[in-house]
Amino acid sequence: MFFAVALLLPAMAAADPLVGVWKTEPDRKNLISHIKITACGDKFCGKILSAYDATGKEVQTPNIGKKLFWDVSSEGSGKYGGGEFWVPLIDVDAVPQMTLQGDTLKVKGCEHVLCAHQTWSRLQS
Template sequence: MRALDQKLFLAVLFAAVSIPGLALADPIVGVWKTEPDRKKLISHIKISACGDKFCGEILSAYDTSGKEVQTPNIGKQLFWDVASEGNGKYGGGDFWVPMINVDVAPQMTLNGNSLSVRGCEHVVCAHQTWTRITP
């Protein structure tokens, strides 16, 4: 490889490695299954890298027997601007609670294929543990 080609290759490689949006390899990225909500619906949430942070979209919903159901929330963002805080902890950003149509401050803790998700508005907090479906 010529010296100029090597320099160009290295410049592109270093640029790609340093781009904040390349959080794709982060273990939180994937599809997660929620616990049943108050309406007894289970959702599948797709967590993606969104720039240098993470966002979650509602992919689908199911009743407790596993039958897919349609809701107006499918395709909507559930959370955005969540950042990795290290050691499996994620926070910041906003988390939308469809049942009561409010945004709360999310806190997430990843432990293997379980994601503990907590959101609080003032002193009222809710908690679920999500299970990984796919990486």
Template structure:
């Protein structure tokens, strides 16, 4: 009985700590994308979603910096991405709005730069995102 109580207590503590640790992860924050094929720059908010990470499109701007409205504002860009350690993140799904395709993302964090890569079959694309805020 004592062992069962201890195991339950450990499980509760872990379930409380894991989301808190994910929230403090260096990938969490607001990131600015490179211009896409329409020359739009987006701001992506990366948050802890349970013990993984998700990204949501916050806003979009034209090349002059003027905010533009698109139907994608507020939509999730990626979800279920996990930290793999050493600044690497992967798994989950990444939605590419321009072609309406989901790919498996690979992300590499280096300071305030995040390289985001996704492939569908043999076709791959990547961007470097810059941190705007934590």
């Protein structure tokens, strides 16, 4: 029985509504990123796929292809947390908190008492 349950956990994570491609809000450099969220075992991770300037033109940055967060777990009821979140603009790791509501993902990262947040939009499931 345990073996069957262990085999189902990664499949359940892969079918989670968090999985997909998400568009960020503009950052302090006015760049928008596309983030691919995938199941990483029974948890979730996100990678920076691409970046765009204010006109929508794709730009190259050294962060493309890097992991943005990892080891995030579903906490139920559209809430996700745990793991680590890398904040590229200030090169710091933070504790992520995410809330999924339909095609909107509210993302918050805190390092000690300092927190930053964004609302991301789903581009693709």
